[in-house]
Amino acid sequence: MDTKRLIIVAVGGQGNLLASSVLGEAALVAGVPVRMSEIHGMAQRGGVVESAIVFGEAKSTIIADGEADVLLGFEPSETLRALNKCHAGTVVITNTAPLPPFTVAIGKGVYPDLDQLQDLIQSKTERLIALDAVALAKEAGNVLAVNMVLLGSLIQIGILPFSADDVKTAMQNKTKKAFLASNLKAFDLGYQAAAG
Amino acid sequence: MHKLLKQDIGEKMMLLGNEAIARGAIEAGLAFAATYPGTPSSELSLNLFQISQESDLYFEYSTNEKVALEVAAAAANSGVRSMAIMKHVGVNVAADALMTLAYVGVTGGMVVLSADDPFMFSSQNEQDNRYYAKLSGLPMMEPSSVEEAKEMVAKAFEVSEALNEPVILRTTTRINHSTAPVTLGEIKPRVTQGIFEKDPFSKVTVPAVSRNLHVKLLENIDKAKALAEKSEYNFIEGTGSGGIICNGVSYNYVADAVKDLNAAKNIKILRIGFSYPLPEQMIKNFLKDCDQVLIVEEGEPYMEEAVKAFAQEAGLMLPINGKKKDLFSRLYEYNPGIVRQNIATYFGIDSTPAAIPDMSDVPDVPMRPPNLCAGCSHRATFYAVKKAAEGLDTIYPTDIGCYTLGFLPPLSMADFLICMGSSVGTSCGFSKVNTNKVVSFIGDSTFFHSGIPGLVNAVFNNHNFTLVILDNGTTAMTGHQPHPGVNMDDFNLKDYKQVSIEKLVRAIGVEHVTLVKPYKVKKSIQAIKEALEYQGVSVIISEEMCTLYAKGLKRLKQRPFYISDKCTNHRECVNELACPAFFIEGTKVNIDADQCVGCAICAQICPENAILPVKAKA
Ligand code: SF4
Numbered sequence: 001m002d003t004k005r006l007i008i009v010a011v012g013g014q015g016n017l018l019a020s021s022v023l024g025e026a027a028l029v030a031g032v033p034v035r036m037s038e039i040h041g042m043a044q045r046g047g048v049v050e051s052a053i054v055f056g057e058a059k060s061t062i063i064a065d066g067e068a069d070v071l072l073g074f075e076p077s078e079t080l081r082a083l084n085k086c087h088a089g090t091v092v093i094t095n096t097a098p099l100p101p102f103t104v105a106i107g108k109g110v111y112p113d114l115d116q117l118q119d120l121i122q123s124k125t126e127r128l129i130a131l132d133a134v135a136l137a138k139e140a141g142n143v144l145a146v147n148m149v150l151l152g153s154l155i156q157i158g159i160l161p162f163s164a165d166d167v168k169t170a171m172q173n174k175t176k177k178a179f180l181a182s183n184l185k186a187f188d189l190g191y192q193a194a195a196g
Numbered sequence: 197m198h199k200l201l202k203q204d205i206g207e208k209m210m211l212l213g214n215e216a217i218a219r220g221a222i223e224a225g226l227a228f229a230a231t232y233p234g235t236p237s238s239e240l241s242l243n244l245f246q247i248s249q250e251s252d253l254y255f256e257y258s259t260n261e262k263v264a265l266e267v268a269a270a271a272a273n274s275g276v277r278s279m280a281i282m283k284h285v286g287v288n289v290a291a292d293a294l295m296t297l298a299y300v301g302v303t304g305g306m307v308v309l310s311a312d313d314p315f316m317f318s319s320q321n322e323q324d325n326r327y328y329a330k331l332s333g334l335p336m337m338e339p340s341s342v343e344e345a346k347e348m349v350a351k352a353f354e355v356s357e358a359l360n361e362p363v364i365l366r367t368t369t370r371i372n373h374s375t376a377p378v379t380l381g382e383i384k385p386r387v388t389q390g391i392f393e394k395d396p397f398s399k400v401t402v403p404a405v406s407r408n409l410h411v412k413l414l415e416n417i418d419k420a421k422a423l424a425e426k427s428e429y430n431f432i433e434g435t436g437s438g439g440i441i442c443n444g445v446s447y448n449y450v451a452d453a454v455k456d457l458n459a460a461k462n463i464k465i466l467r468i469g470f471s472y473p474l475p476e477q478m479i480k481n482f483l484k485d486c487d488q489v490l491i492v493e494e495g496e497p498y499m500e501e502a503v504k505a506f507a508q509e510a511g512l513m514l515p516i517n518g519k520k521k522d523l524f525s526r527l528y529e530y531n532p533g534i535v536r537q538n539i540a541t542y543f544g545i546d547s548t549p550a551a552i553p554d555m556s557d558v559p560d561v562p563m564r565p566p567n568l569c570a571g572c573s574h575r576a577t578f579y580a581v582k583k584a585a586e587g588l589d590t591i592y593p594t595d596i597g598c599y600t601l602g603f604l605p606p607l608s609m610a611d612f613l614i615c616m617g618s619s620v621g622t623s624c625g626f627s628k629v630n631t632n633k634v635v636s637f638i639g640d641s642t643f644f645h646s647g648i649p650g651l652v653n654a655v656f657n658n659h660n661f662t663l664v665i666l667d668n669g670t671t672a673m674t675g676h677q678p679h680p681g682v683n684m685d686d687f688n689l690k691d692y693k694q695v696s697i698e699k700l701v702r703a704i705g706v707e708h709v710t711l712v713k714p715y716k717v718k719k720s721i722q723a724i725k726e727a728l729e730y731q732g733v734s735v736i737i738s739e740e741m742c743t744l745y746a747k748g749l750k751r752l753k754q755r756p757f758y759i760s761d762k763c764t765n766h767r768e769c770v771n772e773l774a775c776p777a778f779f780i781e782g783t784k785v786n787i788d789a790d791q792c793v794g795c796a797i798c799a800q801i802c803p804e805n806a807i808l809p810v811k812a813k814a
Contacts, residue, residue: 011564021375024210028377034210035342037374039317045601046776047566059341059448061374064533066550081561084552101564105770105780106606109562116559124553 003056004160005063009082010049010074011099015147018175019072020051022151023160025170027055030162037061046102048078055161070159071125072150074133075099080117083124090125093153093194094118095146097134129153129194136189142179145186152190164191198247204380211378213342213371214239217309220349222247224305225384226279228254228271230264232645233674234283235318236372237311241281242675249689252388257677260616260645261286265293265308272306272362273399274390277353284312284325285615289646291328296401297362298332299409301416304390305353306362308334313369314494314529320596320615322528324495329364329472333413335420336364336472337429340447342376348429348469350381355423359416364472368494370445370529421473429469430478436462438543439486441479441499443468446492449535456536457545474502480510490542491518494530517542565604570777571793573668573740574599576714578609579773579797580738581635581664584724589632595619595647597639598673598742599666606774609637617646623661624654633728634661640697641671641679648700654733655705662727662734667697668742676745686749701735708734715740717800743793755794755809759785762806769798769807 006023010016020036027034036053052063065084071092073079079094086092096114103109122128133149140149148171155164168184175183199209200219211219217240221229229248231241241257248255254271258264261282268280282290287310294308310328313319329336337352339345345367352363397405398412424430434454440463442450447467454463466482468474483489483506491500500518507516519526523538533550540547568575578599594600594610595618603610612622619636627634638647643665651663671677678684684692701709708730712720720738727734746752763785770778770785775798777791787798789810799807 012566021210024375028208028210033377035374035376037370039369039373045566045569045598046564048564058452060452060532061341061370061376061445061448062531064531064550066552067533077561078564080558083558084555086553087551088553100779101562102567102774102776102778103562103564105778105785106774108605109560111562112559120558 003058005068006053006070007068007085008051008072009078012046012049014074016074019147019151022170022174025174026162026166029169030166032161035061072154076117077112086125091127091157092121092125093129095133096130097132131193137186140182140186140189142182145183148183148186149190152187153194156191156194205382207380208377210375212375213345215243216342216346216378218243220346223381223383224350224353225386226277227386227388228276228278230256230258230267231281232261232264233671233677234286236369237281237283238674261290262293265290269297272302272304274392275304276390277305279307281309284310287325287328295332298334299413300399301361305356307352308362308364310366311372317369325366326498333417334362334364336366338366338444338471342374343378345371346378417473424470424473424475425478427470430475432466434460434464436464437487438463439489441466442492449532450492452532453536453539479506483507483512488515567776568601569743570775570791571743571795573714574666576797577738578602578607580720580724583721591626591632591634593619593622593636595638595642597642599637616642620647620650624659627659627661637664640667640681644680652704664736667737667739670742670745672742706733706735710736712738714738715795756789756792757799757807758787758810760806760808762804764804
């Protein structure tokens with residue numbers, strides 16, 4: 001099996017650690033070798049949280065610059081910041097709902113223009129899928145399900161070596177029962193959004 | 197039941213490296229563990245803490261790493277399998293105990309876990325703790341993967357019991373914080389009670405005894421070397437006249453690179469997992485079979501120096517390289533790309549480096565540094581101290597915890613930091629040689645860890661500064677572990693006592709002690725002003741529970757505020773407090789009601805009284 005390398009970037013509190021844990025579990029369910037690594041020391045203090053997930057026969061748990069096959073961004077400016085992880089063949093999926101960092105509020109930086117941001121990513125990679133995951137999560141009835149929306153889009157593009165059903169099984173093992181229905185709905189909405 | 201106590205032998209589970217190590221320890225019959233929390237080791241301790249609540253495992257959060265090591269060493273000297281867990285810099289704190297424990301040894305297995313942090317994801321330095329093995333003479337093992345980390349714990353206990361001395365298990369962040377499938381093994385029964393056999397002539401380290409013990413330690417190093425020569429953790433892969441010697445996570449990058457470069461027939465890999473003492477003969481034999489050798493190790497040239505010395509002894513002239521300009525760096529962590537490119541260059545293999553997109557037309561993305569939480573009591577305290585000290589020329593030594601984040605603008609309340617507890621000790625020195633008013637900050641947990649001796653020193657030597665103890669009732673930074681000042685009823689745990697910081701400070705002899713509630717801004721500023729005017733050592737204890745912790749305990753009555761039309765947009769609130777609940781919409785300041793916890797600091801400082809509770813609005 002080909003090795004597939006996925007980078008997830010998010011802002012602390014956006015639920016990306018749960019997303020990667022669902023993906024890890026899905027790989028385990030599907031019998032796909034998987035290793036991942038996360039830097040989550042200051043996740044709860046609003047910093048950037050990055051996960052690297054490597055599927056297939058590889059020993060490394062991290063991904064060098066320019067070597068991600070898929071970049072999944074939970075926040076548009078963070079997706080842009082992580083563009084150095086991509087190469088010309090990378091597929092990028094990004095949430096378009098911005099969470100401006102605090103530095104913008106105190107005048108230490110300008111938040112990038114969202115249209116320009118998408119054009120830039122599009123021009124430097126294979127494909128960009130941009131969706132308002134917050135709106136879709138709300139539609140699913142759970143504003144915190146942004147992570148599940150994005151997982152749906154990620155699975156739709158078909159690059160990872162397992163199915164939507166594997167992920168749904170993993171969601172049952174890994175997410176809270178009370179949120180399962182809305183999480184599954186969010187997943188489906190994200191899946192459909194990526195299908196265009 | 198705790199997931200790490202599952203008996204399903206052979207089942208595969210996705211485990212974080214720290215969970216895998218905890219499971220490995222449980223499988224090995226670990227009965228006793230002590231720690232001071234520190235990233236990247238914290239989840240390991242957390243899991244053992246949880247397990248101890250539903251089993252006969254003894255676990256404690258000790259006041260600092262030295263105490264933790266001593267506590268565990270005593271258990272191990274009574275025949276009980278024990279573990280002391282700490283981050284790399286924690287070993288510095290424990291080093292005094294470790295060096296001589298190496299002389300005395302243990303009677304039950306003991307593993308000292310050192311979690312190193314290359315790149316300093318959450319540390320003040322990236323020291324390479326492999327040198328502690330060399331310095332102490334204690335055996336050291338280093339896993340390359342999560343799965344191996346689990347297996348290695350059991351092996352480390354065996355080696356420890358074979359040699360009657362502690363074994364250092366050294367991990368790096370990318371082991372502790374990686375996740376991979378791990379196969380569960382059998383859980384050995386725990387032996388929780390021991391017998392201490394008196395033997396003062398080998399356990400009381402007066403000079404005459406230690407002279408003999410040092411002889412024994414050197415003999416032990418030879419025995420350990422024999423074990424390293426045969427260890428399954430030192431192995432050779434592949435064939436060819438090119439050689440790579442590597443350890444830890446570097447091995448993963450090397451193995452992937454050799455595969456990607458199709459070089460398994462030309463390059464063989466010697467992976468070192470039992471890394472002190474190094475398997476000298478094995479390495480010499482490996483060198484004899486190679487034309488050139490590359491050493492791939494993050495951090496210092498620990499193996500490289502030894503391997504070069506072995507080559508000299510064996511009369512071998514082959515090129516051996518590792519840390520070198522245009523090759524590997526001593527800085528930060530490696531990654532698969534760096535390692536692949538360096539292997540290709542060194543062995544003359546064609547390889548095109550990954551094509552990173554041209555970022556020249558990408559606008560600067562605004563930085564997103566971590567920030568104190570919305571409503572964090574530290575922000576309130578910093579603000580009050582800053583106001584109270586207005587007009588004074590100050591120096592602000594700080595310490596290690598969430599409050600270190602106060603160094604960022606606009607708070608900018610940190611001038612000096614070297615290690616846990618340094619706020620107090622350095623205040624003594626700063627105040628002696630500078631005319632500035634010295635005001636230092638230390639958290640409650642850090643104060644217990646290593647602030648107390650500095651404060652005793654300050655009182656005795658009659659120094660002149662103000663120490664602010666930020667008492668938020670937990671060890672917040674590393675994930676809300678308890679410390680001696682915590683009321684353990686919060687955890688529903690009995691059999692603990694609580695140490696009062698105030699009584700302790702008064703007992704030390706500090707004559708000016710002030711308690712403030714930082715959410716009361718005016719009162720706090722006034723009280724702090726008085727403390728700052730005091731000549732001598734004054735202590736301010738700023739008491740307010742960590743917001744995130746209070747949320748976790750469901751003690752937070754979240755009563756958000758909003759910004760009313762009275763706002764004239766001079767933005768004192770945003771610019772002075774930098775609370776992440778603020779955001780700018782158009783040109784107007786707003787408060788995110790989901791984030792706002794209702795600490796009301798901003799409401800108290802707004803000159804227009806424009807910030808009001810949401811409730812009142814409705
Ligand atoms: S975790 Fe607690 S102490 Fe740390 S920044 Fe958040 S509120 Fe402050």
